[in-house]
Amino acid sequence: MQRWFLGLLAAVLIGMLASGGVIRAQGSQTAHEFDVVLDFDALKQGNTGLLHIQGTDIAGARLLFLNRLVECYPAGGAWHGLLSVNMEYTPGTYPLEVLVWFQDGSRSSWEGQVSVLDGGFMRQDVTIGSDLGYLLEPEVDREERARLQAIFNQVTQLRYWNGPFAKPLDAEFTSPFGAWRLYNSALWGRHTGADLRGPAGTPLLAPAAGRVVLAERLDVRGNYVLIDHGWGVYSGLAHLSEIHVTRGQIVQAGQVVGISGSTGRSSGPHIHWEIAVNGEWVDPSQFIGINLP
Numbered sequence: 001m002q003r004w005f006l007g008l009l010a011a012v013l014i015g016m017l018a019s020g021g022v023i024r025a026q027g028s029q030t031a032h033e034f035d036v037v038l039d040f041d042a043l044k045q046g047n048t049g050l051l052h053i054q055g056t057d058i059a060g061a062r063l064l065f066l067n068r069l070v071e072c073y074p075a076g077g078a079w080h081g082l083l084s085v086n087m088e089y090t091p092g093t094y095p096l097e098v099l100v101w102f103q104d105g106s107r108s109s110w111e112g113q114v115s116v117l118d119g120g121f122m123r124q125d126v127t128i129g130s131d132l133g134y135l136l137e138p139e140v141d142r143e144e145r146a147r148l149q150a151i152f153n154q155v156t157q158l159r160y161w162n163g164p165f166a167k168p169l170d171a172e173f174t175s176p177f178g179a180w181r182l183y184n185s186a187l188w189g190r191h192t193g194a195d196l197r198g199p200a201g202t203p204l205l206a207p208a209a210g211r212v213v214l215a216e217r218l219d220v221r222g223n224y225v226l227i228d229h230g231w232g233v234y235s236g237l238a239h240l241s242e243i244h245v246t247r248g249q250i251v252q253a254g255q256v257v258g259i260s261g262s263t264g265r266s267s268g269p270h271i272h273w274e275i276a277v278n279g280e281w282v283d284p285s286q287f288i289g290i291n292l293p
């Protein structure tokens with residue numbers, strides 16, 4: 001990791017290209033110093049980035065990135081924030097602002113820039129049974145997404161997880177996140193999650209601890225379990241043959257939440273796993289590599 005020492009420079013370091021490493025900032029109107037640590041060099045479309053803020057007497061912190069204000073949370077002596085990039089966001093360089101306030105009421109900020117890179121998404125043709133033709137109506141997709149989006153806009157301040165997320169079953173990814181999909185040569189869509197190989201009847205495990213916020217049949221996702229992991233992180237498992245949890249239930253990491261299947265808009269048995277961070281769908285295969293607090 002590269003390290004910059006910028007201790008006595010101005011508070012707002014506009015124009016600096018942020019990269020993985022420690023950045024030290026000091027507010028012009030406060031005696032407080034704080035370090036900003038980025039765990040990433042750049043973010044691809046659909047990626048999640050983790051940022052840490054370290055310093056004494058910090059009372060709170062927020063991030064402003066891609067027009068979204070994100071709350072930071074304390075754990076293990078530092079404050080932590082998650083950045084997420086919408087899969088459709090135009091690649092380029094965007095400002096990242098870190099706002100910190102201290103127990104004596106003073107405030108400080110740091111401003112840098114983060115590169116957003118192309119996600120390199122592939123195109124796939126998907127064929128579903130003609131009996132499922134009603135699932136090719138754009139309105140069905142829109143209504144289901146709107147319902148999920150309303151849930152994702154609720155951010156739970158509690159962090160349920162403890163350690164990194166794990167795949168819901170030990171299997172390989174078969175279809176990547178973000179793919180452009182053409183269903184039955186009729187409807188274009190984007191893949192909101194990543195698919196894992198698995199025959200029908202396989203037990204599926206909670207990727208991390210959390211609270212079940214949906215456990216019911218949806219049109220596109222079929223039998224669906226959605227878990228709120230806290231700090232704005234949600235994960236969902238779709239196309240299940242059986243649901244083994246109920247809404248409101250607290251689940252532990254590795255607990256069986258359902259059985260794989262092929263319900264909803266599915267071309268055959270597989271496991272669709274999706275994760276949303278701060279209201280954006282993100283790539284689960286990248287998220288599991290993040291060293292979460």
Ligand SMILES: [Zn+2]
Nearest residue numbers: 193194195272
């Ligand atoms: Zn899928």
